[in-house]
Amino acid sequence: MVTAVVFDVGETLLDDSREWGAWADWIGVSRHTFSTVLGAVTASGRDNAETFRYFRPDFDVAHERQLREEAGLGEQIQESDLYPDVRSSLQALRDLGLWVGVAGNQTARAGQLLRDLELPTDFVATSGEWGVAKPARAFFDQVIAAAATKAEKIAYVGDHRDNDVVAAKAAGLRTVLVRRGPWGHLWAEDPLVQRDADWVIDSLDELPGLLAP
Incomplete structure (x- = not known):
């Protein structure tokens, strides 16, 4: 579970x-x-x-x-950059009693910008803050430590075949590929995704129904 x-x-x-x-x-x-x-x-x-x-x-x-x-043209993350299903799905997962985290290959600045959005999450971290990036196993060791549970009880959700699905599966996590953005669409039917993804979804709003205890 x-x-x-x-x-x-x-x-x-x-x-x-x-x-x-x-x-x-x-x-x-x-x-x-x-x-x-x-x-x-x-x-x-x-x-x-x-x-x-x-x-x-x-x-x-x-x-x-x-x-x-x-030059004053640095990285920004705004509410308008979020996909429309983000807040609703994260909140629904928390309402189910699931622990919800965010961890991706982003800068340390992005970590703070994400926390400033006050998403309904329990944890936010980035590779820039951890000093290790996907697809390294050490990145997923950090994910497991943050969630404070067994790897097989964690679902990692991403759009990238190699960095998200294959790497997370190799670390013992459950995996979800979301079919959006260039990588998600390109690799949704890829043999490695078919092998390693537990679920392939079109919207994050599908997750509560799939992962409900």
Whole structure:
């Protein structure tokens, strides 16, 4: 029985369109061009950061992120970035008595921005705060420690085949792939997802019915 549910962030809770658009503007390419290259990188299963190197081979994401902050164009997370089903589903899961957490590959700043939204969760953390990122097993060890329960009682919800479904399953968690955003749609029918996902859903509002004790 699942007693805890932990959510990825980008394209699971947040629509990343505005942030990717901001990056395109920052490096001076059209948003259409940037998104097309990002799609090609995604389809080949490579890390998102490689997208920038098609435009600037020496691109340093961390350094450029700092420059954006200094220019007053830094990372923001707003209520309008949340997918419409986020608050309702998180609250419904808590109403069922489940422990609800958020843990994704995000910056430390994103962790604070997410907490500022006051989502109906018991816990929020990011890879930037933990110093370890998915798909590393140590990331999921942190998830298990935060939920304070056995791995098999935790459902990890995300949109990414390798970082979320395959990695969480390897760590002993139950797994849910949400079919939205480029990764969720691309990999929903992938053989590895079919092997490792306990559930594939179209909306987070499906979760309470699936995970009710």
